[in-house]
Amino acid sequence: MAVPRLRVPGSQPANVPLQRAAQQVSDEVELYHRTYTTLLRSSGETLLRVLEPSHRSMSSSLHSLAGSEELDLGAFLYSIRRLPDEVAGGRVIVMGQEAEVFARHGIGPLDDWTPLEAPARRRRWYDDGNGTMAVLLASASDLDDVIPTLVAYQIEWNKLRLRMRGAPVAPGAGPADYAAALGGVEDDWIQLMEAWGEAFEPRLERIAAERLNLRVRMLGGSSVGYARMTRHWWAPVRATMAEQGLVDRPMYFVSSNPHSMVNLLSGTARRREQEVTDWVERDGPADLREELAAFRD
Numbered sequence: 001m002a003v004p005r006l007r008v009p010g011s012q013p014a015n016v017p018l019q020r021a022a023q024q025v026s027d028e029v030e031l032y033h034r035t036y037t038t039l040l041r042s043s044g045e046t047l048l049r050v051l052e053p054s055h056r057s058m059s060s061s062l063h064s065l066a067g068s069e070e071l072d073l074g075a076f077l078y079s080i081r082r083l084p085d086e087v088a089g090g091r092v093i094v095m096g097q098e099a100e101v102f103a104r105h106g107i108g109p110l111d112d113w114t115p116l117e118a119p120a121r122r123r124r125w126y127d128d129g130n131g132t133m134a135v136l137l138a139s140a141s142d143l144d145d146v147i148p149t150l151v152a153y154q155i156e157w158n159k160l161r162l163r164m165r166g167a168p169v170a171p172g173a174g175p176a177d178y179a180a181a182l183g184g185v186e187d188d189w190i191q192l193m194e195a196w197g198e199a200f201e202p203r204l205e206r207i208a209a210e211r212l213n214l215r216v217r218m219l220g221g222s223s224v225g226y227a228r229m230t231r232h233w234w235a236p237v238r239a240t241m242a243e244q245g246l247v248d249r250p251m252y253f254v255s256s257n258p259h260s261m262v263n264l265l266s267g268t269a270r271r272r273e274q275e276v277t278d279w280v281e282r283d284g285p286a287d288l289r290e291e292l293a294a295f296r297d
Contacts, residue, residue, distance in 0.1 A: 035051060040143075045215040045216065046216050047213065049154070049213065055148060060152075063075040063152045071160060072156055076160070078152070080195055082121045083150070092133070093133050093215070094219065095135050096135075096136065114127045157207055163183060164204065169181045175189035176189075
C-alpha cells in the first residue's frame with residue numbers, strides 16, 4: 001500500500017527529482033531492450049559491441065562501472081558465473097528456442113556438440129569446438145538475461161586487457177598484487193582466482209593477448225515458440241502434481257533466488273535487521289547506504 005506524502009499546496013512533491021531520475025533510468029533500460037530486440041530480428045549476426053553504448057547508458061546497478069575505465073570485477077564475476085567457461089574462446093553465440101530451430105537453419109545437430117553448463121544458471125549451452133556456441137532460450141526473459149550478461153563480460157574483458165597491457169603482473173602474483181597493479185578489490189581477485197582455478201594465469205594471458213569481439217545471432221524468438229517450450233517443461237510438473245493430488249492447490253514459482261524463501265520464512269533477516277543496518281551505515285558501500293536511506297524515506 002502506498003504511503004501518502006505531505007505537500008505544501010502549489011509546491012512540487014519532495015520526491016520529484018527521484019521520480020525524474022527513475023524515469024530517466026527506465027527510459028534508458030527501455031532503449032537498451034528495444035535496441036537489442038530490434039537488432040536480433042535480422043537474419044544475420046550482430047556484433048556485440050554495437051550494444052555496448054546503450055548498455056553503458058543504462059547505468060545498471062549490477063554493472064555500475066560499465067562506462068568507467070575502472071575495472072568492475074564484481075560485474076565480471078557475475079557474468080562469469082552465468083556463462084559457460086568456454087565463452088572465453090567463443091566467436092559466435094547463436095540463440096534459439098528449440099534444437100529443431102537450429103537444425104532448420106543448418107546449425108548442429110546440437111546432440112553432436114559438447115553440452116556446457118554455467119555455474120549459476122541452468123541453461124542449455126552447446127559448443128561446436130570451433131568458436132560457435134548455441135544456447136537454448138526458454139522465455140523472453142532468458143534473452144534479457146543472456147544479452148546484458150554477455151555485454152558486461154565483453155566490456156570487462158577488454159578493460160582488463162588494456163590494464164594488463166599497460167601494467168603486466170609477474171606470474172605467481174597474489175590477489176593483493178593484482179589489485180595494486182590493475183585495480184579492483186583484493187577480495188574480487190580472490191574470487192576470480194577461485195572461479196578459474198588452475199586456468200587463472202593462462203586465462204589472464206589470453207585476455208592480455210586477445211580483444212574479445214563476440215557476435216550474436218537469434219533464431220526465431222516468437223511467442224508461439226516460447227509457449228511450446230513452456231508446455232514441454234510444464235507437462236512433467238503437472239503430471240507430478242496430479243500424482244500427488246495437488247492439481248487444485250495454489251502454486252508459487254521461485255525462479256532463481258531460493259535464499260529469498262529462507263529469509264522470508266525463517267525470520268532470519270528480521271531478527272538481524274539492526275545488525276545489518278548498523279553494518280551498512282558503518283562500513284557499507286555508498287549504493288547500499290543510499291538504498292537504506294531511500295527505504296527509510
